[in-house]
Amino acid sequence: MYVWAQPGNYWSNSFNTESSLLSGAVVGGNAGITAIFYNPAGISDITESRFDLNASLFNLEHKTYENPLGDNTYMDNYTFTVFPRFTSYLFQSKKFKNLSYQFAIFNRNIARTEIYTKVSDPNSSLILLNENEEYTGLFDLSSRYDDYWGSMGVSKRINDQWSVGLSLNISIQSVSYFRSAIANVFPTNLDDSSLLFVSSSWSSNEKITAYNWRFIGKLGFIYRDKNWHLGASVTLPSLLLFGNADVNKTVSQTNIFHNHQRIPDYYLNEYPQYVYFEIKDPFSVSLGWSYIAPKSKDEYYITLEYFAPIKEYFFIDPTRKTSESTTYGTRFSAYKIANKQVLNLALGFKKMFNEKLGFLAGFRTDFNPYIMGYNPKYWESNSFEALNINLFHLTGGVKFNYRKSSFIVGIQQSVGFEGKQVEFVNFSEPESYNPETKLALQGERKNDMSYFYNSLGFYFGFSIVF
Numbered sequence: 001m002y003v004w005a006q007p008g009n010y011w012s013n014s015f016n017t018e019s020s021l022l023s024g025a026v027v028g029g030n031a032g033i034t035a036i037f038y039n040p041a042g043i044s045d046i047t048e049s050r051f052d053l054n055a056s057l058f059n060l061e062h063k064t065y066e067n068p069l070g071d072n073t074y075m076d077n078y079t080f081t082v083f084p085r086f087t088s089y090l091f092q093s094k095k096f097k098n099l100s101y102q103f104a105i106f107n108r109n110i111a112r113t114e115i116y117t118k119v120s121d122p123n124s125s126l127i128l129l130n131e132n133e134e135y136t137g138l139f140d141l142s143s144r145y146d147d148y149w150g151s152m153g154v155s156k157r158i159n160d161q162w163s164v165g166l167s168l169n170i171s172i173q174s175v176s177y178f179r180s181a182i183a184n185v186f187p188t189n190l191d192d193s194s195l196l197f198v199s200s201s202w203s204s205n206e207k208i209t210a211y212n213w214r215f216i217g218k219l220g221f222i223y224r225d226k227n228w229h230l231g232a233s234v235t236l237p238s239l240l241l242f243g244n245a246d247v248n249k250t251v252s253q254t255n256i257f258h259n260h261q262r263i264p265d266y267y268l269n270e271y272p273q274y275v276y277f278e279i280k281d282p283f284s285v286s287l288g289w290s291y292i293a294p295k296s297k298d299e300y301y302i303t304l305e306y307f308a309p310i311k312e313y314f315f316i317d318p319t320r321k322t323s324e325s326t327t328y329g330t331r332f333s334a335y336k337i338a339n340k341q342v343l344n345l346a347l348g349f350k351k352m353f354n355e356k357l358g359f360l361a362g363f364r365t366d367f368n369p370y371i372m373g374y375n376p377k378y379w380e381s382n383s384f385e386a387l388n389i390n391l392f393h394l395t396g397g398v399k400f401n402y403r404k405s406s407f408i409v410g411i412q413q414s415v416g417f418e419g420k421q422v423e424f425v426n427f428s429e430p431e432s433y434n435p436e437t438k439l440a441l442q443g444e445r446k447n448d449m450s451y452f453y454n455s456l457g458f459y460f461g462f463s464i465v466f
Helices: 032-038 040-045 192-198
Strands: 050-053 057-066 074-083 087-092 099-124 133-157 162-187 200-224 228-235 239-254 256-258 261-263 266-270 275-277 284-292 299-307 310-321 335-339 342-352 357-366 370-372 391-402 405-421 426-434 439-443 449-463
Touching: 032 040, 032 087, 032 099, 032 133, 032 162, 040 099, 040 133, 040 162, 040 200, 040 228, 050 449, 057 099, 074 099, 099 162, 099 426, 133 426, 133 439, 162 239, 162 439, 200 256, 200 275, 200 439, 239 275, 239 310, 256 426, 357 405
Parallel strands: none
Antiparallel strands: 050 087, 057 074, 057 449, 087 099, 099 133, 133 162, 162 200, 200 228, 200 239, 228 284, 239 266, 256 261, 275 310, 284 299, 299 342, 310 335, 335 370, 342 357, 357 391, 391 405, 405 449, 426 439
């Protein structure tokens, strides 16, 4: 998952329902109330009008970074997240036979990151080569991302074999991101009156708040045979309805020397407000198959979903106006992103011991699609700090049925690792100045960072049918 606010994986969805214990391998059927998201044709599988209120999902994440600020540096972050409820109302049409409608409000994903650390060297000699200096590098990263969906779906049971469905979805994303990197050098053996003139500093600060509303359409069908089902769903590319971003970005340096020559000081700052912001969702096609063993009645599920690539685009463009209050910026405050194509696989298994008690398990891949762009004119890439990591999710739990209501208890273990990532910044091998990279008081960023992701989710869900 990305270090910044936007989750970098399409299949990090977490709903506190039976479909989650099957790892989302439900495009071919048995999606329950989450059919409106996975395959709207499955809405008609529920034959009675019902109101569902699912409890929250609890998730504990641990992120570990090795060499994030250069060699022999380390950071980690624990995050505890509570996912809001999945609320759904489904009813059968009295006027039109075999026509079902569903309305749902749910949180598709939440992401949080809070990391802070520093690197220090009390015996540095970067600026005044013959004097003792103390070097300090500070790094701070904080991000928050939310994606709430409001959905309306309809499904038609054409006959005993075929059903079709459509869902119309509004996604509301909000992003909050703060990143700060500061390096300072000051002498330790001069009198206080000299510090003002010989202390050196470099800093970069970014603060972004943004939101957008998007429209996402889904189409699907399901074919049913005696012991197996086949389903397919198409998700159309998202359409931006409205949204904007505020960006406050500053890069500066003071009193930097190279080869006994002073490098000019500078201070770059922009604060564009109410400017263009959009995170695009790609076109995708999913195919699912489910099978019920005739003797044991065990159920097996498999789903594949292909996500198309997205060409590089400005997801924050301070040269584009969104309202009468827009304050423009330049490409200095612009951010790019691109998506590569991805194919994910999900497997599920369900065994009912009797009419009331059953066991469910699943596994799914969650490959990272994002490619971050950059602006070579400035010292750093014009993109959020990102880690392209592939995740793997393993789920399991039990389901208990009581009359028309159901209860689930389960866990989800998610893991990922990626090495040879670009360091956030290199404070462990600082140079006074590098004329090629134009970096001051730091070393050139290397591909030496490793990222470990581990999370444990707890499902305590119930569906109460009225």
